[in-house]
Amino acid sequence: MTSYDVLIAGAGPAGCAAAYDLARAGKRVLLLDKRTFPRHKACACGLTRKTLKALRYSVEPIVERVCHEIVLQQAASNASQRALRVRTRNPICAMAVRERFDDFCLQQTLAAGADLRKIEGIVSIRETGSLREAAYLHAGTNGVEIDIATAAGIETLSAPFMIGADGSNGQTRRLAEGLRTSGEATAAALPADPQWYARAFALEATVPYAALPATLPGGDSPHDLVFDFAPLPGGYGWLFPKGDHINIGVGAFAPADEAQLKSATRTLLAEYAQAKLGVATLTDSGLAKITGQYLGMGGFAYVPRGRVLLAGDAAGLVDSLTGEGIHSAIVSGQAAATAILASMDTGRRANVAEEYAKRLRPLQETLAFSHRAAQAFYKQPARGFRVMRIPLLRSLVLKTYSDGLQSAKLLGVLAKIVA
Ligand SMILES: Cc1cc2nc3c(=O)[nH]c(=O)nc-3n(C[C@H](O)[C@H](O)[C@H](O)COP(=O)(O)OP(=O)(O)OC[C@H]3O[C@@H](n4cnc5c(N)ncnc54)[C@H](O)[C@@H]3O)c2cc1C
Structure with missing residues (x-):
């Protein structure tokens, strides 16, 4: 049986970014994912320049369009105040399809030397080794042991470190929370989310250009990159132009309360698509494939602990102003990898959480700023x-x-x- 230096739950952008750097540094890394790739993930897959810069490799082969212009819209009685069209010299955002982007990143990561296994889920996590008391609880443990459910049954894996990169709906964040008070946490008695964690919600669908009327009722051009702050409070609707379709969506990214969080619905998205794109029914446009997911927020207050480090949406690292999460996922995955490498190199493995906290801080400061800006803006x-x-x-x-x-x-x- 292969022994691993790092186990990573989730092979999305955060998990792959961490695994890539660790594998390139010669570490034995195992990615665990519930899904078989390529897999769908609800996402508009707008890749900002900072995201492209953060990646260790070019993703040009899967970029479908590069946008130099952005259209910002709002609800306003005066038509001239409603929209703002801005053209920039440098590209604002590259457009990709998430299924292809993730699969491309995964293939790069496997080529770098990481392994991948499909699992049904994580059954339990234990911190192993000697436990220390009080403030240093678990800091002195030797590693992590996890029970995974596979098609063949339950299996136990162990490694000195684990990264929870299993997204907003993953189990690791809650299991890691359980480890704060006990040496073992189980999915059967899944602990509550940590206090710092908050949720946003967004839905998206794709509409082929071929299904669009000659003139769009909202006055947009089919290739416009649109951020529209009119359709819902605490968030925006969007049109992201891809190669052969538009990705349309609505998201409550900085909801002031539960009602705002729940205002991003399938019905709202269907009505929005009708208003913006003139597509009449769910089935004639591809809108039947509406998918939604929570986004992880609040991670500017996340404090890493023990040997299980959280990255990406699992760590609540989505930007509340824009709903952008791929950049944070990549940067935090890389920071977790660097922290692990540093603590292995110095032989001070128990300090990995401290190392990670140090490297995550610049991103957290940016997200905290964005959070404050979002609160002011969406009001x-x-x-x-x-x-x-x-x-x-x-x-x-x-x-x-x-x-x-x-x-x-x-x-x-x-x-x-x-x-
Ligand atoms: C509708 C919508 C539109 C969005 N649009 C954009 C955008 O345009 N640009 C942008 O930057 N961000 C966007 N985001 C946010 C972005 O999708 C996330 O921030 C990003 O996917 C986070 O990456 P991640 O690797 O942390 O998690 P994920 O991409 O969610 O990956 C987590 C992985 O973990 C796996 N997993 C889950 N549970 C388990 C488990 N128990 N065990 C093992 N594996 C598990 C999943 O199968 C998945 O592969 C959008 C989000 C939504 C919902």
Whole structure:
């Protein structure tokens, strides 16, 4: 039986980013996923420049379109105030189809030397070795042991480290929470989510260009990249143009309460598609394939502990202003890998959580900033739109979305203006 240095639950962007770096560094890595790839994942798969930059390899073969223009829309009585079309010199966002993007990244990761196994789920997680008392509880453990359910039955795997990259609906975050108070956590008695964790929700569907009327009722061009803040509170509707179809969706990314979280529904998306794209029924447009998923938020307050590190949506690292999560997934997966490599190199394996916390902090600071900006923006999007009409501030916001937060201080000023 192969022994592994790191077990990774989830082979999405976070899991693959971690596995890729670990495998390239010569570590034995096993990815565990419930699904068989290529697999569908509800996602608009807009890849910002910072996402493309964070990846260790080019994903050009699966990029279907590159957008230099963005259309921002809002509910406004005055037609001239409703939309803002901005063209930029550098591309804002690359468009891909998530199923192909994930499969491409997985193939790169397997080629780098990682292994993959399909599992039915994780049955239990244990921290092994000597337990220390009080504040250092579990810090002195030797590793992680997990029971996995497979088609052939229950099997036990162990490794010095584990990364939970199993997304917003995964089990590892809750199992890791159970390990805070006990040496073992089981799926049969799954602990509650940690307090810092919050949820957003979004739905998407694809509409082939061939199914569209000659003129779109919303006045958009079929190849427009649209962010529309009119259809629901605490979030936006979108049109993301791909090679042969539009990905249309609605998401409540910074819901103020449970009612706003639940306002992103299939019915809303079907009505939105009718209003924007003129597609009449669910079946004539491909909208029958509406899929939705929770997004993991609140991770700016996540504090890593023990030998089970969380990354991506499992760690609540989606940006609340934009709903963008692939960038955080990649960056956090890579940070977890670097932390593991550092603690293995120095022989101080018990310090891995500390190492990870240090490397995750810049991303968490950016997300905390975004969270504050989202709270101000979604309270009154019209005020945010006023800011976006000022060319300097607009280019700053777009640069931040596309390239990352390099101008934190300037954006702090912007957040104050919006508020
Ligand atoms: C409708 C929608 C649109 C979005 N659009 C965008 C966008 O345009 N751009 C963007 O950047 N972000 C977008 N996001 C967010 C983005 O999809 C996520 O942030 C991103 O997928 C997080 O990656 P991850 O690797 O953490 O998790 P995931 O991509 O969710 O991967 C988790 C993996 O874990 C596996 N898994 C789950 N449970 C288990 C288990 N118990 N055991 C083993 N494996 C398990 C799953 O099968 C999956 O393969 C969108 C989200 C939604 C819902």
